Amino acid sequence: MAAEEVTLSSHIQHHLTNAKMCSTDAGLAFNKACADSGFWTWHIDTLAWSIGLGLIFLWIFRSAAKKSTTGVPGKFQCFIEMVVELVGDNVRDTYHGNSKLIAPLALTIFVWVFLMNLMDLVPVDFLPAFAGFVGEQAFGMDPHDVYMKIVPTTDVNMTAALALGVFILMIGYSIRIKGLGGFIGELTLHPFSSKNKLVMAILIPCNLLLETIALVAKPFSLALRLFGNLYAGEMIFILIGAIGLMQLPLHFVWAVFHIMVIVLQAFVFMMLTIVYLSMASTKSH
Amino acid sequence: MNLNATLIGELIAFVVFVWFCMKFVWPPLNGAIEARQKKIEDGLAASDKAEKDLELAREKAAEELKEAKTQASEIIEQAKKRATLIVDEETTRGQQEREKIIAQGHSEIESERNRVKEELRQQVATLAVVGAEKILEREIDQAAHSDIVEKLVAEL
Numbered sequence: 001m002a003a004e005e006v007t008l009s010s011h012i013q014h015h016l017t018n019a020k021m022c023s024t025d026a027g028l029a030f031n032k033a034c035a036d037s038g039f040w041t042w043h044i045d046t047l048a049w050s051i052g053l054g055l056i057f058l059w060i061f062r063s064a065a066k067k068s069t070t071g072v073p074g075k076f077q078c079f080i081e082m083v084v085e086l087v088g089d090n091v092r093d094t095y096h097g098n099s100k101l102i103a104p105l106a107l108t109i110f111v112w113v114f115l116m117n118l119m120d121l122v123p124v125d126f127l128p129a130f131a132g133f134v135g136e137q138a139f140g141m142d143p144h145d146v147y148m149k150i151v152p153t154t155d156v157n158m159t160a161a162l163a164l165g166v167f168i169l170m171i172g173y174s175i176r177i178k179g180l181g182g183f184i185g186e187l188t189l190h191p192f193s194s195k196n197k198l199v200m201a202i203l204i205p206c207n208l209l210l211e212t213i214a215l216v217a218k219p220f221s222l223a224l225r226l227f228g229n230l231y232a233g234e235m236i237f238i239l240i241g242a243i244g245l246m247q248l249p250l251h252f253v254w255a256v257f258h259i260m261v262i263v264l265q266a267f268v269f270m271m272l273t274i275v276y277l278s279m280a281s282t283k284s285h
Numbered sequence: 286m287n288l289n290a291t292l293i294g295e296l297i298a299f300v301v302f303v304w305f306c307m308k309f310v311w312p313p314l315n316g317a318i319e320a321r322q323k324k325i326e327d328g329l330a331a332s333d334k335a336e337k338d339l340e341l342a343r344e345k346a347a348e349e350l351k352e353a354k355t356q357a358s359e360i361i362e363q364a365k366k367r368a369t370l371i372v373d374e375e376t377t378r379g380q381q382e383r384e385k386i387i388a389q390g391h392s393e394i395e396s397e398r399n400r401v402k403e404e405l406r407q408q409v410a411t412l413a414v415v416g417a418e419k420i421l422e423r424e425i426d427q428a429a430h431s432d433i434v435e436k437l438v439a440e441l
Contacts, residue, residue, distance in 0.1 A: 018291075043291040050295060054302045061310045068317035070324060077317075084314045101303075104311035108303045152295075157288060161295030165303075 008242055015124060015238045018043035018155060019147040031145055043155055050152035053115040061111070083111065087270065094274045097177070097281040105169070105277075106270045109162065113226065114266035116152045120233055121255055121262070124241045153230040153265075156223065163223035166273050170218070173280040182283070187211045218276050222269060229265050233258050409441045 021030055021044045022037035034041050064080035073081060087107045095102050127150045132143030152158040174183045190211065192203040237258075240250045417434050 039289050041289040041291070042294060043289070046291055047294050047298075051298050054298060058302060058305055058310065061306070061314070065310050065313035065317075068313050070317050070320040073317075073321070081314060081318055084311070085318060088315060088318075101307060103315070104307035105303050107311060108299075108306045112302060155291065157291035158295050160288060161292050161299055164292070165296055165299045 011242060012235075012238055014144065014147065015128065016149070016154075016235075017147045018149050019045040031147060043149075043157060045147065045149050046152045046155040046158055049119065049150055050112075050116055050158055053119070053152070054112050057108070057111045057115055061107075083107070086110075090271060091274055094271070095278040095281075097173075097278070099173075099277075099281070101169075102274060102277055106274050109166075109273055110266050110270040113153060113162070113269050114263060116158070117230055117262040117266055119151045120154075120230060120237065120258060122150060123251070124234070124237045151230060151234055153226055154234045156227045159223040159227040160219075162226075162269070163219040166222060166276060167219035170215075170276050170280040173277055177281045178283055187215070218272075222272055222276075226265050226269055229261055233261055406438075406441050410438055413437050 019031060020034040020037075021028060021042045022034040022040055023029070024033065024037070029037075061080060064077055067074075068077055068081075084107065087110055088103055091103045091106050128146075128148040129143075131148035132146045135141040135146035136143045149155065171183070174186070178186065188204045188208050188211070190207055192207055194200045194203060233254075236254055237251070240247045240254060243250075413434055
């Protein structure tokens with residue numbers, strides 16, 4: 001295996017593969033042994049990095065919250081409060097309902113997604129190579145069999161989980177605020193309506209189809225926008241990393257450009273979450 | 286790119302993180318920010334009020350100072366008037382006293398003079414009588430000399 005030639009495509013393939021874990025009849029299995037495990041496969045690198053970064057987010061903000069003073073704030077508290085106010089202002093401007101969940105939800109999404117995206121700026125080969133080294137030295141594995149994808153948002157499971165969470169909240173808020181009848185009415189009685197009951201009966205399925213697509217498109221667009229942007233960015237980092245010394249200036253330029261993508265995508269995900277939940281909790285018709 | 290159980294794990298992590306953030310992170314931070322905003326608002330209002338109070342106090346002080354000045358000048362004016370009055374009174378009194386003393390002196394002198402005059406007149410009369418007696422001892426021509434004596438007495 002070690003003698004196998006490392007081609008460019010296998011190098012890229014290696015970078016784009018998650019570390020997998022699944023349980024088989026013979027106990028826990030990893031990576032290639034999990035090729036056929038289907039749904040019950042766990043991407044342990046995605047899980048570990050995302051949960052680790054989430055804990056870092058909570059630890060930083062919790063320590064600021066514990067030390068927070070209403071007097072003159074220190075520099076650390078100022079920085080944290082800047083982020084909190086950025087999120088809080090956007091929530092107040094966009095969401096006019098009365099919910100204690102939206103603001104912390106938006107803060108969590110913004111900072112968590114930002115931190116996960118930020119992992120994209122770590123040079124692409126550093127941590128995978130280190131993981132390969134550890135795997136080889138400590139567990140006697142072939143370094144090519146050790147997978148390590150350090151940017152959780154380039155895993156569609158991660159972004160889909162966030163979008164699914166937001167989608168569940170959207171439906172929950174819709175039903176709580178408009179009632180089940182209102183929610184179903186919103187799905188079936190628009191955009192086409194007629195006073196004639198017979199015509200209306202024909203129009204209802206059309207409305208249901210259109211509105212359901214519109215509703216389901218929201219979490220899909222949320223998940224795939226973030227995933228697509230970060231996956232493409234990661235891909236370009238990997239390609240740049242494969243071209244030898246010339247990668248240094250190119251990597252720098254792409255990294256600088258990517259800083260914008262990182263913040264922007266985190267912000268867009270947060271804003272759209274607020275907007276969708278705001279739409280879900282206002283009676284529009 | 287395939288969905289698998291990771292989705293469930295991440296969803297659980299997401300829910301837990303949001304719950305933690307909602308319980309332990311957002312309320313203290315937002316509360317601190319809002320409390321500080323309130324504090325600053327109150328502070329600004331208080332400073333505005335203090336400025337206004339200061340302005341009022343200044344005005345009041347200026348007014349009082351002006352009043353005090355007027356009062357002081359009034360008092361000085363009164364004192365001056367009083368002083369003039371006293372001086373005038375005293376002068377008048379002095380004048381009267383002087384005149385009285387002078388008049389007294391004059392009358393004393395006058396009475397003394399009268400007394401002396403009378404005494405002198407008596408003495409002169411006596412002297413004249415003595416003189417006359419002496420003259421009479423030599424030549425008794427009373428009729429011839431009485432007019433002289435009388436003239437003498439009248440002249441004294």
